[in-house]
Amino acid sequence: MSNSKPVLSSSLGRKLIMSLTGIFLCTFLIVHLIGNLSLFKDDGGYAFNNYAYFMTHFPPIKVVSYLLYASIIIHAVYALVLTMKNKAARPVNYAQYDGKANSTWNSRNMGILGTVLLVFIATHMQNFWWKYHNDQVPYIEYQTDLATGKTIAKTLEASEFTDYVKTENNGIETVKARDLYKQVDFAFENPFLVGLYVLAMAALSFHLIHGFQSAFQTVGFSHKKYVPIIRFLGVWFFGVLIPIGFALMPLYFYFVK
Template structure:
Protein backbone atom coordinates (compact mmCIF):
# COMPACT_ATOMS: atom_id res chain seq x y z
CA UNK A 1 0.00 0.00 0.00
CA UNK A 2 1.50 3.29 -1.07
CA UNK A 3 0.67 6.84 -0.06
CA UNK A 4 1.41 10.02 -1.87
CA UNK A 5 4.27 11.95 -0.34
CA UNK A 6 3.72 15.59 0.45
CA UNK A 7 5.46 17.96 -2.02
CA UNK A 8 8.64 19.35 -0.49
CA UNK A 9 7.81 23.02 -1.03
CA UNK A 10 4.37 22.68 0.56
CA UNK A 11 5.73 20.89 3.62
CA UNK A 12 6.73 22.71 6.78
CA UNK A 13 10.41 22.23 5.95
CA UNK A 14 9.82 23.48 2.41
CA UNK A 15 8.08 26.61 3.63
CA UNK A 16 10.94 27.31 6.04
CA UNK A 17 13.42 26.82 3.20
CA UNK A 18 11.58 29.34 1.01
CA UNK A 19 11.43 31.80 3.91
CA UNK A 20 15.16 31.36 4.49
CA UNK A 21 16.12 31.91 0.85
CA UNK A 22 13.87 34.94 0.42
CA UNK A 23 15.09 36.31 3.75
CA UNK A 24 18.74 36.02 2.74
CA UNK A 25 17.96 37.68 -0.59
CA UNK A 26 16.34 40.57 1.30
CA UNK A 27 19.44 40.81 3.51
CA UNK A 28 21.55 41.22 0.38
CA UNK A 29 19.24 43.99 -0.78
CA UNK A 30 19.57 45.74 2.59
CA UNK A 31 23.33 46.04 2.10
CA UNK A 32 22.95 47.47 -1.42
CA UNK A 33 20.15 49.82 -0.35
CA UNK A 34 22.18 51.09 2.59
CA UNK A 35 25.23 51.82 0.42
CA UNK A 36 23.07 53.89 -1.92
CA UNK A 37 21.20 55.68 0.84
CA UNK A 38 24.43 56.74 2.51
CA UNK A 39 24.56 59.33 -0.30
CA UNK A 40 21.96 61.21 1.77
CA UNK A 41 24.72 62.28 4.17
CA UNK A 42 26.73 64.03 1.46
CA UNK A 43 26.76 67.83 1.54
CA UNK A 44 25.86 68.25 -2.14
CA UNK A 45 22.14 69.17 -2.00
CA UNK A 46 21.21 65.66 -3.07
CA UNK A 47 23.29 65.55 -6.24
CA UNK A 48 24.74 62.08 -5.59
CA UNK A 49 21.54 60.67 -4.09
CA UNK A 50 19.29 61.84 -6.94
CA UNK A 51 21.68 60.37 -9.51
CA UNK A 52 21.67 57.11 -7.53
CA UNK A 53 17.84 57.14 -7.39
CA UNK A 54 17.63 57.51 -11.17
CA UNK A 55 20.13 54.71 -11.77
CA UNK A 56 18.31 52.33 -9.41
CA UNK A 57 14.97 52.92 -11.14
CA UNK A 58 16.10 52.92 -14.77
CA UNK A 59 18.99 50.46 -15.12
CA UNK A 60 17.33 47.34 -16.57
CA UNK A 61 19.17 44.65 -14.51
CA UNK A 62 18.37 46.59 -11.33
CA UNK A 63 14.72 46.88 -12.36
CA UNK A 64 14.54 43.10 -12.85
CA UNK A 65 16.09 42.53 -9.42
CA UNK A 66 13.60 45.00 -7.91
CA UNK A 67 10.69 42.87 -9.15
CA UNK A 68 12.32 39.85 -7.53
CA UNK A 69 12.62 41.94 -4.38
CA UNK A 70 8.91 42.79 -4.29
CA UNK A 71 8.04 39.14 -4.91
CA UNK A 72 10.42 38.05 -2.13
CA UNK A 73 8.81 40.45 0.37
CA UNK A 74 5.35 39.11 -0.42
CA UNK A 75 6.41 35.45 -0.39
CA UNK A 76 8.41 35.90 2.83
CA UNK A 77 5.44 37.57 4.56
CA UNK A 78 2.85 35.05 3.31
CA UNK A 79 4.91 32.04 4.30
CA UNK A 80 5.61 33.59 7.69
CA UNK A 81 1.86 33.92 8.29
CA UNK A 82 1.19 30.37 7.11
CA UNK A 83 3.94 28.90 9.30
CA UNK A 84 2.77 30.88 12.33
CA UNK A 85 -0.81 29.64 11.89
CA UNK A 86 0.35 26.05 11.40
CA UNK A 87 2.53 26.23 14.51
CA UNK A 88 -0.38 27.52 16.59
CA UNK A 89 -2.61 24.70 15.36
CA UNK A 90 0.06 22.14 16.17
CA UNK A 91 0.63 23.65 19.63
CA UNK A 92 -2.71 24.70 21.12
CA UNK A 93 -1.12 25.33 24.51
CA UNK A 94 0.10 28.94 24.84
CA UNK A 95 3.70 29.91 25.32
CA UNK A 96 3.18 30.50 29.03
CA UNK A 97 2.56 26.78 29.51
CA UNK A 98 5.05 25.69 26.90
CA UNK A 99 8.08 24.00 28.41
CA UNK A 100 10.43 25.32 25.75
CA UNK A 101 9.72 28.96 26.44
CA UNK A 102 12.53 29.33 28.92
CA UNK A 103 14.96 28.08 26.27
CA UNK A 104 13.75 30.38 23.49
CA UNK A 105 14.73 33.99 23.02
CA UNK A 106 12.22 36.84 23.02
CA UNK A 107 12.80 37.74 19.38
CA UNK A 108 12.41 34.13 18.23
CA UNK A 109 9.02 33.96 19.98
CA UNK A 110 7.86 37.27 18.53
CA UNK A 111 9.02 37.14 14.91
CA UNK A 112 5.40 37.65 13.81
CA UNK A 113 5.05 40.91 15.74
CA UNK A 114 8.44 42.14 14.55
CA UNK A 115 7.57 41.21 10.97
CA UNK A 116 4.25 43.06 11.19
CA UNK A 117 6.00 46.25 12.32
CA UNK A 118 8.43 45.91 9.43
CA UNK A 119 5.56 45.41 6.94
CA UNK A 120 3.82 48.57 8.19
CA UNK A 121 7.11 50.41 7.80
CA UNK A 122 7.62 49.09 4.26
CA UNK A 123 4.13 50.16 3.18
CA UNK A 124 4.73 53.65 4.61
CA UNK A 125 8.20 53.85 3.09
CA UNK A 126 7.03 52.84 -0.38
CA UNK A 127 4.10 55.26 -0.27
CA UNK A 128 6.27 58.21 0.77
CA UNK A 129 9.15 57.65 -1.61
CA UNK A 130 8.81 54.86 -4.21
CA UNK A 131 5.21 55.69 -5.16
CA UNK A 132 5.72 59.44 -5.30
CA UNK A 133 8.96 59.14 -7.28
CA UNK A 134 7.44 56.81 -9.86
CA UNK A 135 4.25 58.86 -10.13
CA UNK A 136 5.96 62.21 -10.67
CA UNK A 137 4.97 63.59 -7.26
CA UNK A 138 8.37 64.91 -6.18
CA UNK A 139 10.01 68.29 -6.98
CA UNK A 140 12.50 68.86 -9.80
CA UNK A 141 16.05 70.12 -9.61
CA UNK A 142 18.90 71.27 -11.83
CA UNK A 143 22.51 70.87 -10.81
CA UNK A 144 25.35 72.78 -12.45
CA UNK A 145 28.68 71.18 -11.59
CA UNK A 146 31.91 72.95 -12.51
CA UNK A 147 34.06 70.08 -13.76
CA UNK A 148 37.30 71.94 -13.01
CA UNK A 149 36.52 72.70 -9.36
CA UNK A 150 33.75 70.23 -8.51
CA UNK A 151 31.58 73.06 -7.17
CA UNK A 152 27.85 72.39 -7.49
CA UNK A 153 25.14 75.03 -7.85
CA UNK A 154 21.54 73.98 -7.31
CA UNK A 155 18.40 75.43 -8.93
CA UNK A 156 14.80 74.44 -8.33
CA UNK A 157 12.89 73.61 -11.51
CA UNK A 158 9.22 74.06 -12.28
CA UNK A 159 7.28 71.19 -13.85
CA UNK A 160 7.17 73.08 -17.16
CA UNK A 161 10.98 73.15 -17.24
CA UNK A 162 11.41 69.41 -16.73
CA UNK A 163 10.75 66.66 -19.25
CA UNK A 164 13.05 63.83 -18.19
CA UNK A 165 16.33 63.09 -16.44
CA UNK A 166 19.23 64.44 -18.48
CA UNK A 167 22.95 65.14 -18.19
CA UNK A 168 24.76 67.42 -20.63
CA UNK A 169 28.12 69.20 -20.59
CA UNK A 170 28.34 72.83 -21.63
CA UNK A 171 31.61 74.81 -21.49
CA UNK A 172 33.12 72.74 -18.70
CA UNK A 173 29.88 72.66 -16.70
CA UNK A 174 27.90 69.45 -16.22
CA UNK A 175 24.16 70.23 -16.18
CA UNK A 176 21.93 67.58 -14.61
CA UNK A 177 18.14 67.72 -14.48
CA UNK A 178 16.45 65.21 -12.21
CA UNK A 179 13.52 64.47 -9.97
CA UNK A 180 14.47 65.72 -6.53
CA UNK A 181 13.83 62.71 -4.32
CA UNK A 182 16.36 64.14 -1.88
CA UNK A 183 14.06 67.08 -1.19
CA UNK A 184 11.14 64.70 -0.71
CA UNK A 185 13.19 62.79 1.86
CA UNK A 186 14.04 66.05 3.65
CA UNK A 187 10.35 67.06 3.65
CA UNK A 188 9.09 63.68 4.86
CA UNK A 189 11.55 63.47 7.73
CA UNK A 190 10.38 66.75 9.22
CA UNK A 191 7.41 64.70 10.49
CA UNK A 192 8.32 63.47 13.96
CA UNK A 193 5.73 60.70 13.73
CA UNK A 194 7.36 59.33 10.60
CA UNK A 195 10.80 59.60 12.17
CA UNK A 196 9.57 57.69 15.24
CA UNK A 197 8.08 54.97 13.02
CA UNK A 198 11.39 54.55 11.19
CA UNK A 199 13.37 54.26 14.43
CA UNK A 200 10.90 51.75 15.91
CA UNK A 201 10.89 49.77 12.65
CA UNK A 202 14.68 49.63 12.60
CA UNK A 203 14.67 48.33 16.18
CA UNK A 204 12.19 45.65 15.08
CA UNK A 205 14.38 44.88 12.07
CA UNK A 206 17.39 44.48 14.36
CA UNK A 207 15.68 41.89 16.56
CA UNK A 208 14.19 40.19 13.49
CA UNK A 209 17.57 39.83 11.79
CA UNK A 210 19.51 38.78 14.89
CA UNK A 211 17.34 35.67 15.02
CA UNK A 212 16.40 35.30 11.36
CA UNK A 213 19.85 35.56 9.76
CA UNK A 214 21.38 32.67 11.68
CA UNK A 215 18.16 30.67 11.52
CA UNK A 216 18.10 30.96 7.72
CA UNK A 217 21.58 29.45 7.37
CA UNK A 218 20.64 26.67 9.76
CA UNK A 219 17.52 25.88 7.71
CA UNK A 220 19.44 25.58 4.44
CA UNK A 221 21.93 23.28 6.17
CA UNK A 222 24.86 25.70 6.24
CA UNK A 223 25.67 25.20 9.91
CA UNK A 224 29.16 23.71 10.00
CA UNK A 225 30.86 24.48 13.31
CA UNK A 226 33.69 26.18 11.42
CA UNK A 227 31.33 28.82 9.97
CA UNK A 228 28.76 29.21 12.76
CA UNK A 229 30.81 31.91 14.60
CA UNK A 230 31.15 33.91 11.37
CA UNK A 231 27.42 33.62 10.64
CA UNK A 232 26.60 34.62 14.22
CA UNK A 233 28.94 37.61 13.98
CA UNK A 234 27.38 38.78 10.70
CA UNK A 235 23.85 38.23 12.00
CA UNK A 236 24.34 40.10 15.26
CA UNK A 237 26.87 42.84 14.51
CA UNK A 238 26.38 43.59 10.81
CA UNK A 239 22.70 42.87 10.15
CA UNK A 240 21.41 43.14 13.72
CA UNK A 241 23.24 46.28 14.86
CA UNK A 242 25.21 48.24 12.25
CA UNK A 243 22.73 48.17 9.36
CA UNK A 244 19.58 49.02 11.40
CA UNK A 245 21.43 51.82 13.23
CA UNK A 246 22.69 53.25 9.92
CA UNK A 247 19.16 53.30 8.50
CA UNK A 248 17.74 54.81 11.72
CA UNK A 249 20.33 57.60 11.63
CA UNK A 250 18.97 58.89 8.31
CA UNK A 251 15.61 60.22 9.55
CA UNK A 252 17.26 61.43 12.77
CA UNK A 253 19.86 63.32 10.72
CA UNK A 254 17.22 65.11 8.64
CA UNK A 255 15.00 65.93 11.63
CA UNK A 256 17.62 67.07 14.14
CA UNK A 257 20.65 68.16 12.09
CA UNK A 258 19.90 68.88 8.43
Protein backbone atom coordinates in the same frame (compact mmCIF):
# COMPACT_ATOMS: atom_id res chain seq x y z
CA MET B 1 7.65 16.83 -10.93
CA SER B 2 5.17 14.89 -8.83
CA ASN B 3 7.30 15.35 -5.72
CA SER B 4 7.91 19.11 -6.03
CA LYS B 5 4.54 20.28 -4.76
CA PRO B 6 4.53 18.20 -1.53
CA VAL B 7 8.08 19.35 -0.75
CA LEU B 8 7.32 23.05 -1.26
CA SER B 9 4.05 22.80 0.67
CA SER B 10 5.61 20.94 3.59
CA SER B 11 6.75 22.67 6.76
CA LEU B 12 10.39 22.15 5.80
CA GLY B 13 9.74 23.47 2.29
CA ARG B 14 8.10 26.62 3.64
CA LYS B 15 11.00 27.21 6.01
CA LEU B 16 13.46 26.73 3.15
CA ILE B 17 11.66 29.27 0.97
CA MET B 18 11.52 31.72 3.88
CA SER B 19 15.24 31.25 4.48
CA LEU B 20 16.24 31.78 0.85
CA THR B 21 14.06 34.87 0.44
CA GLY B 22 15.33 36.18 3.78
CA ILE B 23 18.98 35.78 2.74
CA PHE B 24 18.22 37.57 -0.53
CA LEU B 25 16.58 40.44 1.39
CA CYS B 26 19.67 40.66 3.62
CA THR B 27 21.88 41.18 0.58
CA PHE B 28 19.51 43.90 -0.62
CA LEU B 29 19.81 45.69 2.73
CA ILE B 30 23.58 45.98 2.23
CA VAL B 31 23.24 47.49 -1.24
CA HIS B 32 20.40 49.79 -0.15
CA LEU B 33 22.33 51.08 2.85
CA ILE B 34 25.47 51.78 0.80
CA GLY B 35 23.46 53.76 -1.76
CA ASN B 36 21.48 55.67 0.87
CA LEU B 37 24.66 56.79 2.61
CA SER B 38 24.83 59.44 -0.12
CA LEU B 39 22.05 61.19 1.83
CA PHE B 40 24.76 62.33 4.25
CA LYS B 41 26.77 64.08 1.52
CA ASP B 42 26.58 67.85 1.68
CA ASP B 43 25.94 68.30 -2.05
CA GLY B 44 22.30 69.34 -2.17
CA GLY B 45 21.22 65.82 -2.99
CA TYR B 46 23.25 65.54 -6.21
CA ALA B 47 24.74 62.11 -5.46
CA PHE B 48 21.52 60.71 -3.99
CA ASN B 49 19.31 61.87 -6.87
CA ASN B 50 21.71 60.34 -9.39
CA TYR B 51 21.70 57.12 -7.36
CA ALA B 52 17.87 57.14 -7.30
CA TYR B 53 17.72 57.50 -11.07
CA PHE B 54 20.24 54.71 -11.61
CA MET B 55 18.38 52.34 -9.27
CA THR B 56 15.07 52.92 -11.07
CA HIS B 57 16.24 52.92 -14.69
CA PHE B 58 19.19 50.51 -15.05
CA PRO B 59 17.55 47.36 -16.53
CA PRO B 60 19.38 44.70 -14.42
CA ILE B 61 18.56 46.66 -11.26
CA LYS B 62 14.90 46.88 -12.30
CA VAL B 63 14.80 43.08 -12.69
CA VAL B 64 16.33 42.65 -9.23
CA SER B 65 13.74 45.12 -7.88
CA TYR B 66 10.88 42.92 -9.10
CA LEU B 67 12.57 39.92 -7.45
CA LEU B 68 12.82 42.00 -4.29
CA TYR B 69 9.10 42.84 -4.26
CA ALA B 70 8.25 39.19 -4.87
CA SER B 71 10.62 38.08 -2.08
CA ILE B 72 9.02 40.47 0.43
CA ILE B 73 5.53 39.17 -0.39
CA ILE B 74 6.57 35.49 -0.39
CA HIS B 75 8.56 35.89 2.84
CA ALA B 76 5.61 37.56 4.59
CA VAL B 77 3.00 35.08 3.29
CA TYR B 78 5.04 32.01 4.23
CA ALA B 79 5.77 33.49 7.65
CA LEU B 80 2.03 33.93 8.20
CA VAL B 81 1.28 30.40 7.00
CA LEU B 82 3.96 28.87 9.24
CA THR B 83 2.75 30.84 12.26
CA MET B 84 -0.86 29.76 11.73
CA LYS B 85 0.06 26.11 11.21
CA ASN B 86 2.32 26.08 14.28
CA LYS B 87 -0.50 27.46 16.42
CA ALA B 88 -2.97 24.98 14.94
CA ALA B 89 -0.59 22.11 15.67
CA ARG B 90 -0.34 23.16 19.31
CA PRO B 91 -3.51 25.08 20.25
CA VAL B 92 -2.77 24.91 23.99
CA ASN B 93 0.49 25.15 25.87
CA TYR B 94 2.02 22.01 27.22
CA ALA B 95 1.33 21.75 30.93
CA GLN B 96 4.79 20.49 31.75
CA TYR B 97 6.74 22.69 29.35
CA ASP B 98 7.44 26.37 29.13
CA GLY B 99 8.78 27.23 25.65
CA LYS B 100 10.19 30.52 26.93
CA ALA B 101 12.91 28.67 28.78
CA ASN B 102 14.42 27.40 25.52
CA SER B 103 13.81 30.32 23.15
CA THR B 104 14.75 33.97 22.84
CA TRP B 105 12.31 36.86 22.97
CA ASN B 106 12.81 37.73 19.31
CA SER B 107 12.30 34.12 18.16
CA ARG B 108 8.96 34.03 20.03
CA ASN B 109 7.84 37.37 18.60
CA MET B 110 8.94 37.17 14.96
CA GLY B 111 5.30 37.67 13.92
CA ILE B 112 5.02 40.97 15.81
CA LEU B 113 8.39 42.14 14.51
CA GLY B 114 7.43 41.19 10.97
CA THR B 115 4.14 43.07 11.25
CA VAL B 116 5.95 46.24 12.33
CA LEU B 117 8.29 45.83 9.34
CA LEU B 118 5.39 45.36 6.91
CA VAL B 119 3.77 48.58 8.15
CA PHE B 120 7.13 50.31 7.75
CA ILE B 121 7.66 48.95 4.21
CA ALA B 122 4.18 50.08 3.12
CA THR B 123 4.78 53.55 4.58
CA HIS B 124 8.25 53.76 3.06
CA MET B 125 7.03 52.75 -0.40
CA GLN B 126 4.15 55.22 -0.28
CA ASN B 127 6.33 58.15 0.80
CA PHE B 128 9.21 57.59 -1.61
CA TRP B 129 8.82 54.83 -4.23
CA TRP B 130 5.23 55.69 -5.15
CA LYS B 131 5.74 59.45 -5.23
CA TYR B 132 8.99 59.16 -7.18
CA HIS B 133 7.43 56.95 -9.86
CA ASN B 134 4.27 59.08 -10.12
CA ASP B 135 5.90 62.52 -10.46
CA GLN B 136 4.90 63.63 -6.97
CA VAL B 137 8.35 64.89 -5.96
CA PRO B 138 10.00 68.24 -6.79
CA TYR B 139 12.41 68.75 -9.69
CA ILE B 140 15.93 70.13 -9.56
CA GLU B 141 18.73 71.23 -11.86
CA TYR B 142 22.43 70.98 -10.99
CA GLN B 143 25.06 72.95 -12.89
CA THR B 144 28.61 71.84 -12.12
CA ASP B 145 31.73 73.67 -13.24
CA LEU B 146 33.95 70.74 -14.20
CA ALA B 147 37.10 72.83 -13.77
CA THR B 148 36.40 73.84 -10.18
CA GLY B 149 33.94 71.13 -9.12
CA LYS B 150 31.55 73.78 -7.81
CA THR B 151 27.86 72.90 -8.15
CA ILE B 152 24.91 75.27 -8.21
CA ALA B 153 21.42 73.85 -7.69
CA LYS B 154 18.04 75.39 -8.44
CA THR B 155 14.49 74.08 -8.12
CA LEU B 156 12.64 73.57 -11.40
CA GLU B 157 8.99 74.11 -12.15
CA ALA B 158 7.06 71.14 -13.53
CA SER B 159 6.90 72.84 -16.94
CA GLU B 160 10.73 72.96 -17.06
CA PHE B 161 11.17 69.22 -16.52
CA THR B 162 10.42 66.34 -18.88
CA ASP B 163 12.83 63.60 -17.80
CA TYR B 164 16.26 63.02 -16.32
CA VAL B 165 18.86 64.80 -18.47
CA LYS B 166 22.64 64.95 -18.15
CA THR B 167 24.53 67.16 -20.59
CA GLU B 168 27.90 68.90 -20.83
CA ASN B 169 28.54 72.20 -22.60
CA ASN B 170 31.52 74.57 -22.35
CA GLY B 171 32.85 72.83 -19.26
CA ILE B 172 29.50 72.97 -17.45
CA GLU B 173 27.73 69.73 -16.61
CA THR B 174 23.95 70.12 -16.32
CA VAL B 175 21.76 67.52 -14.64
CA LYS B 176 17.97 67.72 -14.42
CA ALA B 177 16.40 65.17 -12.10
CA ARG B 178 13.49 64.33 -9.86
CA ASP B 179 14.46 65.65 -6.45
CA LEU B 180 13.89 62.63 -4.23
CA TYR B 181 16.41 64.12 -1.79
CA LYS B 182 14.02 67.05 -1.21
CA GLN B 183 11.18 64.60 -0.64
CA VAL B 184 13.28 62.78 1.97
CA ASP B 185 14.04 66.09 3.67
CA PHE B 186 10.35 67.04 3.67
CA ALA B 187 9.14 63.62 4.90
CA PHE B 188 11.51 63.56 7.84
CA GLU B 189 10.22 66.86 9.15
CA ASN B 190 7.38 64.73 10.55
CA PRO B 191 8.36 63.47 14.05
CA PHE B 192 5.83 60.62 13.87
CA LEU B 193 7.39 59.33 10.66
CA VAL B 194 10.87 59.60 12.17
CA GLY B 195 9.63 57.69 15.22
CA LEU B 196 8.14 54.96 13.01
CA TYR B 197 11.44 54.57 11.16
CA VAL B 198 13.46 54.28 14.35
CA LEU B 199 10.95 51.79 15.81
CA ALA B 200 11.02 49.79 12.58
CA MET B 201 14.82 49.65 12.64
CA ALA B 202 14.69 48.34 16.22
CA ALA B 203 12.25 45.67 15.00
CA LEU B 204 14.56 44.93 12.07
CA SER B 205 17.46 44.46 14.47
CA PHE B 206 15.66 41.86 16.58
CA HIS B 207 14.23 40.23 13.44
CA LEU B 208 17.64 39.83 11.82
CA ILE B 209 19.48 38.70 14.95
CA HIS B 210 17.27 35.63 15.03
CA GLY B 211 16.35 35.32 11.35
CA PHE B 212 19.84 35.51 9.82
CA GLN B 213 21.22 32.63 11.88
CA SER B 214 18.01 30.63 11.54
CA ALA B 215 18.07 30.98 7.73
CA PHE B 216 21.55 29.51 7.41
CA GLN B 217 20.66 26.72 9.81
CA THR B 218 17.60 25.85 7.72
CA VAL B 219 19.57 25.64 4.45
CA GLY B 220 22.02 23.28 6.18
CA PHE B 221 24.93 25.67 6.57
CA SER B 222 25.61 24.77 10.19
CA HIS B 223 29.18 23.47 10.26
CA LYS B 224 30.77 24.25 13.63
CA LYS B 225 33.63 26.02 11.86
CA TYR B 226 31.29 28.62 10.33
CA VAL B 227 28.57 28.96 12.98
CA PRO B 228 30.54 31.56 15.01
CA ILE B 229 31.06 33.66 11.86
CA ILE B 230 27.37 33.45 10.95
CA ARG B 231 26.40 34.34 14.52
CA PHE B 232 28.79 37.31 14.51
CA LEU B 233 27.46 38.62 11.19
CA GLY B 234 23.86 38.07 12.29
CA VAL B 235 24.27 39.98 15.53
CA TRP B 236 26.81 42.71 14.89
CA PHE B 237 26.54 43.39 11.17
CA PHE B 238 22.89 42.71 10.34
CA GLY B 239 21.46 43.10 13.85
CA VAL B 240 23.38 46.22 14.91
CA LEU B 241 25.32 48.03 12.16
CA ILE B 242 22.73 47.96 9.37
CA PRO B 243 19.69 49.00 11.49
CA ILE B 244 21.71 51.80 13.11
CA GLY B 245 22.83 53.00 9.68
CA PHE B 246 19.24 53.22 8.44
CA ALA B 247 17.96 54.76 11.69
CA LEU B 248 20.55 57.53 11.55
CA MET B 249 19.11 58.85 8.28
CA PRO B 250 15.74 60.13 9.57
CA LEU B 251 17.42 61.31 12.77
CA TYR B 252 20.01 63.23 10.74
CA PHE B 253 17.35 65.01 8.67
CA TYR B 254 15.16 65.78 11.67
CA PHE B 255 17.81 67.03 14.07
CA VAL B 256 20.68 68.22 11.83
CA LYS B 257 19.39 69.32 8.41
